[in-house]
Amino acid sequence: MSGDASSPSDDRRSLRLDRDGPVAVLTLDRPERLNALSHDLLVELRMRLRALDEDRGVRAIVLTGAGRAFCAGADLQSGPSDAESVLRTYYNPLISEMSDLRTPMIAAVNGVAAGAAVSLALACDLRIASENASFRLSFVRVGLVPDAGSTWLLPRAVGTARAAEMALLGRPVHAAEALDWGLVNEVTPVGEVGKRALELAREVSALSSSVGPTRLLLSRGLGVDLAEQLNAEAAVQGRVQGEPDYQEARRAFAEKRSPRFRHS
Structure with missing residues (x-):
């Protein structure tokens, strides 16, 4: 390997x-x-x-x-x-x-x-x-x-x-x-x-910065009930919506091109 x-x-x-x-x-x-x-x-x-x-x-x-x-x-x-x-x-x-x-x-x-x-x-x-x-x-x-x-x-x-x-x-x-x-x-x-x-x-x-939060939601969702997970999803979604990658994805969609995510 x-x-x-x-x-x-x-x-x-x-x-x-x-x-x-x-x-x-x-x-x-x-x-x-x-x-x-x-x-x-x-x-x-x-x-x-x-x-x-x-x-x-x-x-x-x-x-x-x-x-x-x-x-x-x-x-x-x-x-x-x-x-x-x-x-x-x-x-x-x-x-x-x-x-x-x-x-x-x-x-x-x-x-x-x-x-x-x-x-x-x-x-x-x-x-x-x-x-x-x-x-x-x-x-x-x-x-x-x-x-x-x-x-x-x-x-x-x-x-x-x-x-x-x-x-x-x-x-x-x-x-x-x-x-x-x-x-x-x-x-x-x-x-x-x-x-x-x-x-x-x-x-x-190569994907957006939301990969990390998605990984955590999937992992932690195994130990909570649906109501708690719905709340967690809403909170995380509100946070990542303000991130540069989401804004870049919106621009890319409007310009009919693939997004160029910032990896730093």
Whole structure:
């Protein structure tokens, strides 16, 4: 995936950052461990996402994995095994952070996504999977329960029946089936998932400044009732109507041309 980006700007060991104009590509970079999530990697990923979200030059983020896996889930050799403490300290803050980002995220699932990695993919707005990708929530096979937000995110992505099938049986869902379920948006040939994710990220980054507020409305709307969401939509619409991009769109419509949005 990193080969798609034109200007690498971070060479840290477990998380690599590449930039392609307004698109940031974050690569989980522990291929020898199938990009398993160590505690340090979880903290680093959270800090990096926050910094990218605050960077107004970044308009889309792609998340992928190095090597043959997207992410194998928790690294069981990472440290303390007190599951509740680890979840509250490392996983839950990351998923909450991802939910609150202004910047749209695209998951490029280049191989297996297991355990908490399913939650990472679900916390992204769009998911592109390679033909050899699979999604695995096998917690019940080892006496645990799905975590890192998957019991909240998964039913909202695929419906309660499919979520139960995946979580209660603990069997893998492969790329073609994931597409049929609505778990992913697209499936690409092996080796092309990074390229396609980058294309979508560029497309999103070229749109107006209302992409960020739209992303937040979609995310937060899952946890409120209709009346509250209607009020939120009205408030945000009133705010973005005063932004330069809306004024440019109106001028472009009147002049019968494509809008030229200001990306700063």
